Amino acid sequence: MAPIHYLPSLKHVAICGGTHGNEMSGIFLVKHWLRNPTELQRDTFHATPFLGNPRAVDKCVRYIDRDLNRTFSAEFLNSKDSDIESYEVQRTWEVNQIFGPKGSFQAYDFMFDLHNTTSNMGACLIVDSEHSLLPMHMCNYIQKHYTKSSCPIFLYQLPGEETYGISSVAKAALALELGPQPQGVLRADLLAQMQSIMACALDFTDLFNKGMLFPAFKIEAHKVAQRIDYPRYSDGEISAVVHPNLQDKDFLPLKPGDPIFQTVNGEPILYEGNDITYPAFINEAAYYEKKVAFVLMEKHTFSLPALQKKF
Amino acid sequence: MAPIHYLPSLKHVAICGGTHGNEMSGIFLVKHWLRNPTELQRDTFHATPFLGNPRAVDKCVRYIDRDLNRTFSAEFLNSKDSDIESYEVQRTWEVNQIFGPKGSFQAYDFMFDLHNTTSNMGACLIVDSEHSLLPMHMCNYIQKHYTKSSCPIFLYQLPGEETYGISSVAKAALALELGPQPQGVLRADLLAQMQSIMACALDFTDLFNKGMLFPAFKIEAHKVAQRIDYPRYSDGEISAVVHPNLQDKDFLPLKPGDPIFQTVNGEPILYEGNDITYPAFINEAAYYEKKVAFVLMEKHTFSLPALQKKF
Numbered sequence: 001m002a003p004i005h006y007l008p009s010l011k012h013v014a015i016c017g018g019t020h021g022n023e024m025s026g027i028f029l030v031k032h033w034l035r036n037p038t039e040l041q042r043d044t045f046h047a048t049p050f051l052g053n054p055r056a057v058d059k060c061v062r063y064i065d066r067d068l069n070r071t072f073s074a075e076f077l078n079s080k081d082s083d084i085e086s087y088e089v090q091r092t093w094e095v096n097q098i099f100g101p102k103g104s105f106q107a108y109d110f111m112f113d114l115h116n117t118t119s120n121m122g123a124c125l126i127v128d129s130e131h132s133l134l135p136m137h138m139c140n141y142i143q144k145h146y147t148k149s150s151c152p153i154f155l156y157q158l159p160g161e162e163t164y165g166i167s168s169v170a171k172a173a174l175a176l177e178l179g180p181q182p183q184g185v186l187r188a189d190l191l192a193q194m195q196s197i198m199a200c201a202l203d204f205t206d207l208f209n210k211g212m213l214f215p216a217f218k219i220e221a222h223k224v225a226q227r228i229d230y231p232r233y234s235d236g237e238i239s240a241v242v243h244p245n246l247q248d249k250d251f252l253p254l255k256p257g258d259p260i261f262q263t264v265n266g267e268p269i270l271y272e273g274n275d276i277t278y279p280a281f282i283n284e285a286a287y288y289e290k291k292v293a294f295v296l297m298e299k300h301t302f303s304l305p306a307l308q309k310k311f
Numbered sequence: 312m313a314p315i316h317y318l319p320s321l322k323h324v325a326i327c328g329g330t331h332g333n334e335m336s337g338i339f340l341v342k343h344w345l346r347n348p349t350e351l352q353r354d355t356f357h358a359t360p361f362l363g364n365p366r367a368v369d370k371c372v373r374y375i376d377r378d379l380n381r382t383f384s385a386e387f388l389n390s391k392d393s394d395i396e397s398y399e400v401q402r403t404w405e406v407n408q409i410f411g412p413k414g415s416f417q418a419y420d421f422m423f424d425l426h427n428t429t430s431n432m433g434a435c436l437i438v439d440s441e442h443s444l445l446p447m448h449m450c451n452y453i454q455k456h457y458t459k460s461s462c463p464i465f466l467y468q469l470p471g472e473e474t475y476g477i478s479s480v481a482k483a484a485l486a487l488e489l490g491p492q493p494q495g496v497l498r499a500d501l502l503a504q505m506q507s508i509m510a511c512a513l514d515f516t517d518l519f520n521k522g523m524l525f526p527a528f529k530i531e532a533h534k535v536a537q538r539i540d541y542p543r544y545s546d547g548e549i550s551a552v553v554h555p556n557l558q559d560k561d562f563l564p565l566k567p568g569d570p571i572f573q574t575v576n577g578e579p580i581l582y583e584g585n586d587i588t589y590p591a592f593i594n595e596a597a598y599y600e601k602k603v604a605f606v607l608m609e610k611h612t613f614s615l616p617a618l619q620k621k622f
Contacts, residue, residue, distance in 0.1 A: 060600070182429040183596065184429075184494065187558060238339070247498060
């Protein structure tokens with residue numbers, strides 16, 4: 001019989017909404033839970049809701065000075081340089097003090113981070129890598145118990161890359177990335193979906209804390225391979241847009257020769273890679289400034305060992 | 312035979328994109344036309360493209376200090392008060408100087424204003440009122456010649472209300488409001504739609520200038536009647552979202568007793584009006600701050616007289 005992995009119970013669990021101040025589902029839910037936290041209570045723990053970037057939430061913008069979900073790296077966490085004391089760097093220190101310190105024994109056991117995208121990503125579950133055993137078991141549980149839509153898994157960490165997101169303050173994390181939803185808009189369907197998936201994830205956490213054995217399993221997940229920018233004029237302006245055949249086709253196969261962009265004259269620009277790939281974050285509003293029209297992913301099947309709480 | 316109305320030819324025609332700096336279809340098209348204006352040339356005139364709010368376009372935000380499409384009223388046009396010299400008020404004076412002055416003989420003959428909405432408004436044509444004969448003829452021409460989608464007409468001016476939008480600088484105007492498209496996103500399908508409708512509108516203008524007689528016609532159009540806010544807690548925060556049955560149902564009938572909002576617990580809030588009405592701008596991102604969840608419209612059929620250029 002395959003070995004069981006044992007991990008400590010999850011006592012300190014936080015749920016962050018509004019890491020980006022215009023991604024409304026998580027903001028609305030966190031504000032709701034701050035008024036009435038009963039949905040977050042389970043026998044073995046109470047999850048703590050909080051707004052990641054309250055000033056950006058007030059202004060309904062992604063961020064004030066810089067993207068808060070890119071500042072939880074050593075560079076910003078350890079900096080005392082007043083030059084980089086942007087609002088988000090200060091907020092990084094605050095969040096790290098309350099829920100971290102990142103990488104320490106005192107850090108929160110788990111953090112959920114609630115996002116929306118303008119891309120057609122459905123109810124996407126984001127984990128740093130397939131090596132994060134507990135979040136991968138949580139994804140498997142969500143996929144089996146939340147069956148109203150498929151919940152594809154997106155593994156974002158490139159090999160050797162440092163984590164930099166807000167949830168990396170905790171010992172383990174899961175981000176939800178629900179779309180399509182415009183920035184600044186609350187759709188009832190996505191709100192209910194996020195609420196249900198969070199309830200399911202908290203149920204898993206409670207069962208884990210109570211000692212349930214979660215057996216070994218195989219699971220399909222997508223790993224980021226490459227980021228693709230828009231075609232641009234020499235002055236940096238975008239010269240073509242995402243092709244209508246690619247728009248809204250997140251997680252579907254993209255083949256060599258398929259159209260990926262279209263010029264204003266209707267001419268297609270084709271994908272020149274050699275292999276079938278899987279795009280995500282297609283035409284995400286916030287990624288224009290990051291020079292990302294979409295990311296390309298590889299699809300893998302991973303085998304994960306059984307998991308149980310360490311007694 | 313019914314009388315023909317005669318109006319002067321349209322020699323000075325402008326096309327504004329980026330009145331709101333995150334509505335991308337018009338911004339992309341205006342930038343394209345500034346590089347290559349051949350699409351805007353007709354026998355009888357050349358249309359002039361320009362960016363309404365270039366600073367907001369650079370930042371990809373709706374506006375810097377205040378909504379530019381609400382500042383073309385006497386209050387701001389005539390003000391010299393330095394207290395209200397926001398960027399948009401200064402820009403209002405600039406635009407009024409170049410394309411106006413509003414209400415004067417020197418003003419541009421026609422202005423197009425290109426918008427996007429997060430609402431499912433399709434290819435909506437916006438005119439101040441049914442009394443604007445030339446824009447109503449243009450709408451009729453577009454509906455007959457651009458047949459890839461229906462182009463519903465939205466009449467925004469309330470009785471006795473002063474015009475305040477950027478296109479009111481010109482003697483006559485038409486705004487395009489294409490959606491759904493998230494703020495900050497360029498969809499190829501809406502871009503092609505806007506490009507085609509503009510080509511059609513410029514063709515109409517050219518035919519009018521060449522003396523074509525446009526016969527009398529009847530046309531259906533929607534007039535704004537009322538604006539509906541979100542339900543709110545006593546502290547002003549939104550307490551319910553647009554009901555999934557209403558979401559994306561712009562221009563479809565809303566009946567007494569139909570659900571319009573849904574609380575976070577899934578409870579519906581019903582429409583309590585007495586008559587069938589027609590909603591638009593349902594769940595538009597930019598209208599949260601204006602306290603508008605949607606607008607209600609009345610549907611009318613108007614009879615318009617024949618039109619020809621005054622020789």
